[in-house]
Amino acid sequence: MTTADEYDVVVVGGGSTGENVADRTAAAGLRTVVVEGGLVGGECSYYACMPSKALLRPGAAAAHARAVAGVSVGAGLDAAAVLARRDSFADHWKDEDQVAWLDGVGIDLVRGHGRLIGERAVQVDGGRVLTARHAVALCTGSLPALPDLPGLAEARPWTSREATSARQVPPRLAVVGGGVVAVEMAAAWRSLGSEVVLLARGPLLGRMEPFAGELVADGLSAAGVEVRQAEVTGVHRDGEVRIDLADGSTVVADEVLFATGRRPNTAELGLESVGLTPGSWPEVDDSCTVTGVPGGWLYAAGDLNHRALLTHQGKYQARIAGAAIAARARGERIDGGRWGAHSATADTAGAPQVVFTEPEAASVGLSLAAAEEAGLRVRAVDHDLGAVAGAKLYADGYTGRARIVVDLDREVLVGATFVGPGVAELLHAATVAVVGEVPVARLWHAVPAYPTVSEIWLRLLEAWRDGE
């Protein structure tokens, strides 16, 4: 007999990844429930992508317009208007719309903290038990990882959550870190009027091509951010925040953002009940099935499987995991080969990423270093993005750079990087080329419209040809 708490699929975590797993399993006719202890919609909707981009877009729009002679743009931004727009994009931190969507597509929602208590069983807030005939999907994402520093907890540092949801512009903001969150939030709050110092241990955006971090550092500096290479040794708050650095100097600020990495949100997920280690990143195969648990009923998608910590890759994994769950439930074969319908191949071969600073940095696939490390025989081809007519027209003094990484054996692109104002929308062409494994000989027939910034493709192909 079926009780109300017997489901086909139990999804733990109602962020964008969990929602997308549930969407796919529900669409396949599987009775699906989502367990969520916080806001349905997750980090992306309320504390990451949406509010952060809402904070960044006004500065970019103003900068782009200001760079065209004949357009008059006022100095600075109206911070109150920008914050109000941000609030709207974060749905004022209310999840009615997302809950209504779940309801509309026939997915049950159970509010509370979900925890595995054994095979195919999830307990909510220590009480109600939900069982899953076919699959449990863990989609609880990641949390900010803070370093072990004296005084840090008492200093009430910002994490990505506070940095994206703050209701006032701090007069002085210190940002610790050199990754995406660090550079984006430094850019955003600087554009809103904060004095910002960015304290990074090494080069910025270390996983991208080196020129990405360099150009973004230049852009931050030009906007008035103080970019310092520094190691933080201690943090103390006494009204204002004092940050001690390894070189003996001190930075004083009103708020300090620690954007120093992520940790898996799996400490309280009951992983031990199925033989996994709490607080670890569960290992999965390409269909997001957890490999350490027999029976193929446990999935982990999104940040917490540590394949690619990006909202869009989480949603991609969700579509693939959802399809795999549905296929297995129907007794069908899993199409798990390279680029198969049940294989999240793009996580490793073609995941795109955009950093919404000024300039923007956008990349897909492998950097030159990553390709070489993977043992591929590759050549990188670079070109000055500012030399393209479309870029000159876009903004006076346009500065940027592009690189493609070409696999010499297959003559296909395995990676591409664009850095410059407005390059975010240039990236998808590279993603299609990399994922589609379109041969370079065919790319010559993909003519960019003149005079767009995309004509960089022609310049890159010419540089490839003439460098042979």
Next chain:
Amino acid sequence: MTTADEYDVVVVGGGSTGENVADRTAAAGLRTVVVEGGLVGGECSYYACMPSKALLRPGAAAAHARAVAGVSVGAGLDAAAVLARRDSFADHWKDEDQVAWLDGVGIDLVRGHGRLIGERAVQVDGGRVLTARHAVALCTGSLPALPDLPGLAEARPWTSREATSARQVPPRLAVVGGGVVAVEMAAAWRSLGSEVVLLARGPLLGRMEPFAGELVADGLSAAGVEVRQAEVTGVHRDGEVRIDLADGSTVVADEVLFATGRRPNTAELGLESVGLTPGSWPEVDDSCTVTGVPGGWLYAAGDLNHRALLTHQGKYQARIAGAAIAARARGERIDGGRWGAHSATADTAGAPQVVFTEPEAASVGLSLAAAEEAGLRVRAVDHDLGAVAGAKLYADGYTGRARIVVDLDREVLVGATFVGPGVAELLHAATVAVVGEVPVARLWHAVPAYPTVSEIWLRLLEAWRDGE
């Protein structure tokens, strides 16, 4: 014996197409001369792409910034500054830089009007004769086609040349036509303060998907352009210009632009000396070899072969024709199959076009109507571009639309259209997908970065999937 006037390749016309043919043949070691009676660089550099986009970009940049709450943009544009920027992008109508480029890559330049006088022979200004051992390439482009209307010549109408190079903003401008030049110049001069009326016989941008013309018409109207469906019956100038319409009404303006199509610039090209009809569009094969002339020595590339009247397609044809000339000179086989190195396949299967109005309209490959006319079994999939998170972030009240046309037999895209603010750079992804013939199943792995406007791709794929 070789005289100074014996070349391997004679290129008639030094616009962007002729320059690119010459670049390729010179790079292949063929002694190449370009004959040009006007400015080296051609229409695109001085009277089309470059100045028109320079006139359009400021209005777009201002509109995009104005659409983001918190950014303060002054009303109107500084017309003098915009015109000065335009002058700079048109190199002040001087061709020193282009001449220096020819010189730098070892291509001879003969100034004057070139005319075929028989097989492999071109006469310049009725005197000097240049002979071509391997090939003559005709690259003289197209000219504005004016209708046969009473009073038109005396009314001194603007063509695309005057519309892109005018040194003053006309208080009242009438634009006759509904194609790309008409809508772009209406938008540009309106943004600079002209009162503009657009007189079109039918829907705007008739070769694109119908929604492109509709949304562009809406955008023009919102910017204050009066868009009228009208047939012009007469034009008279008496200080101001009076334009008579078929419905009996009259429009009065300070200038009138006729953007009513193009005609081949072949009337004075000596086509009769090789058995072709002067003033016709020479027919060519996919390698741009003129089919009506035996021996394979005569090529026609760019606008005048009427395959695709677009600067970037002319340059594409030029690369292909240049490579074909070089291959034949070396006695090599021509790779003229579909997507071959010597076949301008993209002219018909994947030519991109961008209209730089507000909203922009961008398309590649076949419209739904064109695909059906070609006898393909296709389905169009549409989505509201304004519903994408990246579009909402880009501009408040973002309005736009996207369509892909999917070949049901091969499950590949044969066309795509995007209309909305800033879509110009979205197009190349579609061009790579169409030209690369990337299967829809693979496109699911080409994940758009969140939250970019490019996420429209995910929405389109979902609409395709759910419509099946």
